[in-house]
Structure formats: C-alpha cells, structure tokens
Amino acid sequence: MAGMVEVKHLTKYYGNFLAIENVSFEVKKGEIVGFLGPNGAGKTTTMRIITGFLPPSSGTAAVAGYDLVDKSRQARAHIGYLPETVPLYTDMTVEGYLSFMGTIRGMNPKRIKARIADVIDSCRLGDYRKSDIGKLSKGFRQRVGIAQAVLHEPDVLILDEPTIGIDPIQVVETRALIKDLAGTHTVILSTHILPEVSMLCSRVLIINEGLIVAEDTPKELANRLQGVERLEVEIQGPRIEVMGVLEKIRGVLEVACSPNGSDQNVYKIQARRGLDLRPTVSRAVISNGWSLLNLQLVSMSLEEIFLKLTTSEEINV
Amino acid sequence: MRNTWAIAWKEIRGYFTSPVAYVVALIFVALTGYFFVRSVDSILSGPNFPEASLRDTLRQISVFILPWLAPVLTMRLLAEEQKMGTIELLLTSPVRDWEVVLGKFIATMVFFLGALALTLWYVLMLAWRGNPEIGPLLSGYLGIILYGGAAISIGLLASSLTSNQIVAAVVSLGILVLLTFLEVGADQVTGVASTVVGQLGMTTHFDDFVRGVIDTSNVVYYVSLMAVMLFLTVRSLETRRWR
C-alpha cells in the first residue's frame, strides 16, 4: 500500500524567501513520525502544505491518496490538524466549538455527541465543557485544540508542537493519547523536545533551514550519526605511557586526557564506528600492570545529534 | 449545504451574543422609527394618513442606514478569522470555500431580516389608522431585501480582503457611499455617461420597488451585484489559500 502521507519534492517560497526546499518523505499507515528541527526550520510550513492551508511553490503532497491541490477537499476529510497557534473561536463554549468542528467535518449529530463525550474525557476538559474558550488558560486551550484534532478520528493527524504550553501531567497524558492513536492512525508531529521524539515516534525527520537532513528511527539515527564510538576510561598509571599505549590500539582515532597531576586520569578515546574497544583496552591496561578503575561507552544523546545535525555544515547522511 | 448552515448558525449565534449587534439593532429601530414618524407626521392631525405607505421610510433605510449597517454587520466575519488564525482550521476542514462565504452571508441576511421585521410594526400602524396599498408594500420590502443583500455582499468582500475589521468597514462604507450617490453624480454629467453612471448606482434601481413596480432589470441588477460580490469573496478566499 502506498503511504498515508506522501510528500514529494516540496518547495515553498514566501515571496523570495525559500522556506523549504525539495522536501520528500512518506508516512505509512499507523506510523508516528516526528518532525524535528530548530526554530524557522520549516516544520510549520511543511505541515500547512500537507493540510492544504498553503500551496506549495512546487512539488506535491498527498494524504490518503488524494493530492492536496487537485483533490484538496477529499484529502482534508482525512486530516485532523492542530495548528501551532491553536486558533479557536473565543466566543464559543468548549462543547459548542467541538460540535461546530464536528459538523463541518461531516460527522452526524449522534456521532458528534458520542465523540465529544470521549474527547472531553480523554483531554480532561470535563469541568470546562460549558466554559467560554476565551476564558480558558493557554494549557486548556491547547487541550481543546487537541480535542478538535482527534474528534472525528481522522486517518492522519498533523500536530504542530502538541505538548507546548501544557503542564507536565497533561504532557504525559497527551503523549499517552498520541501513543494510543498509533497503529490505527497516522501521526505527524513536530517538536523541539527530543525525548518526546524517542518516546513517541517510530521515525524521525530532522529538518534544518528548509532541508531534510536526516531520516531514520530514533535508535538507528543515533547509531548512524554517531560516526565514532567514544569510550571513557579511568586508569591508574603513568599518563604519558598510558597515552602512548592507548593510541597504538587498532581502531583508536584519538585519545584525550587533561592531566590532573596525579597518575589517576580519565582518558577519552574516540574509535572508528562500529568497533567495541572495551575488551582490547581493558586487556592492554592490565597487561601493562596498570589499574583499570572505570570503563564506559559514551553514546551520543539525541540532543547532541540534533545539535550536531543542525550546526555542522558537512553532514552527509 | 450542511456546512453552510453550520457556519451560518455559528455566526447568527455570534450576533446574538455580541453587544455590537444589540446596539446596531437599537440604532436601527430608533432611526427607522424617526423616519416613519417624520413621513407621517400628520398622524396626530387627521383621522387618516396623508399617504398610507412606507415609501419614504424604505428609501431612507436604503440611503441612510444600509451604507453603515452592512459594513458593521460584516466587518468581522472574515477579517477576524484571518486575524485570529481560526481561518486555518476552517479552511483545512473539508468545507468548500463557497460554503464558508454563503454561510456567513446567510447569517448576516438573517440578522438584517430580523431587524427589518421590526419595521412591520409600522405597517401595522398604517393599517390601523389608514388604508395602505398592499402591492407597493410587498414590492418595497422585496426591494429593500435585495438592496440589503447587495450591500451585505459588498461588506463580506471587504472583510475577506483584510485581517483588520476597521479597514474592512471603511472600505465597504466607501464603496456603498459611492454606489449610493452615483445617481446624484449622474446628474452632473450628460449623455451616455449619465445613463451609465446612473444605471450603476444602487439607488437608481430602488425607486420602482417602493412605487409598487417590480421591474426585472432592477431585480437583475441587485441579484447580479450580489452574485458578483459573493463570487469575488470566494475567489479572495481561494487566493488566500493558494498564495
């Protein structure tokens, strides 16, 4: 089966400003894909194109097989969308608003009623169903925004920074809600929060300055981008000699150590990718009669990868 | 069509929860009452009205009320959606652009018809004290409804062009004042120009209605004005989507 969301060579100019360039990706049914990138990377722009709010300058986007330009309305019928700014009608009550949104998404009154009860429950809006949206706090508006996005049980959910501005408990609940949707629904969410991506997403797209710079599972991404393996070893022994021995081990690229005056030092070793040097290093230390005090693999956190991806100029993935 | 009604209903409710609408309705009643009393000020001096008709009142509604009433009622309909960003969720739902425009138009028409219904009170008074002709009354009301519809569609177009309500109101007020006084302007020029300018004016096509004549060309004028304005509003939304 073709992807639920298919984006091909999307490019978008705002006037002369190139916001995204040649963005292509595909999301299969049931996948949760994270869209990760710093401010101004083009996440919102891409999502606005996928939801049919903005036209692409070139390239195509399709949802559930319907092109967002030629068959825009059919495509939109499959989408639930939480825009970044969470725009709501402030003069309506929560219930009235949800009912209106349900109607314009073609739900029948009976289903609207049942689903409103569901989403009010799952988004913990029970105490506010009759409140004016204009009087709700930012976090509660965010919940209403999420409630309207999932109300009609859309095939594809587009969530632009869904957990921003809500309290930690609600963040956990929202994530659980999104996680629950996996399998039956297809979700694309944008975020700055890295743990959120590894927690929720089966795949990550990293976008920077309008270009997709990496795409993989959170785990694979970490492996692939690591480039080098890093080891931290604490050794008791003469520093210069230890350095010399470590540097000669096959696969070691670099050894760094800031001397602390004693002969008990921490050495940072960088090795070629895919090599686990722990056995070799420990044997070398022991056979020289030094003491191995500590030895650990340092894996790069997603945060670092993210920083690296979006700051480094020469990334070829 | 279901979307249209949903949008219309939402806006109608919006009117009834907004103080602006009540103030507007109050001013409408006060002004029409004043126009009515003036047109029949011999009400106290004789047993019968000198002329049992609403001719002058309807004329004055068209000239002195609709040019500001339509802008005030329509200014926020699309401008506010753009300013608050709610248009993003509206246009990304599976609604057609014309359904949005028609829904908003219907809502304002309903409000206008409601306000107009208040003037039926004057008809009752006419019938009580005099003997009004039913024909001109009916055609007069048809005329004012068409006139109002055209004015409202102009207001809606202006509201689609900007995210600033005040700008929208000023633009539609300007257009309506221009179209209202084109007839006067037509007197300043001669020949074909005069006819053309006069025919474009909104008041030119109104007199027949209050005199009891329903001329097809007049109906066509208001209906096409409305259709063109609503069409342009839909296009304006589309370009917003496809810009």
Ligand SMILES: Nc1ncnc2c1ncn2[C@@H]1O[C@H](COP(=O)(O)OP(=O)(O)OP(=O)(O)O)[C@@H](O)[C@H]1O
């Ligand atoms: N309507 C617009 N007109 C002109 N430029 C725009 C417009 N919308 C966005 N941009 C520009 O396009 C670029 C991408 O913006 P976009 O909102 O897609 O980024 P983002 O990844 O969502 O950022 P953030 O994390 O801050 O939400 C930015 O440089 C922004 O200034």
Ligand SMILES: [Mg+2]
């Ligand atoms: Mg954004």
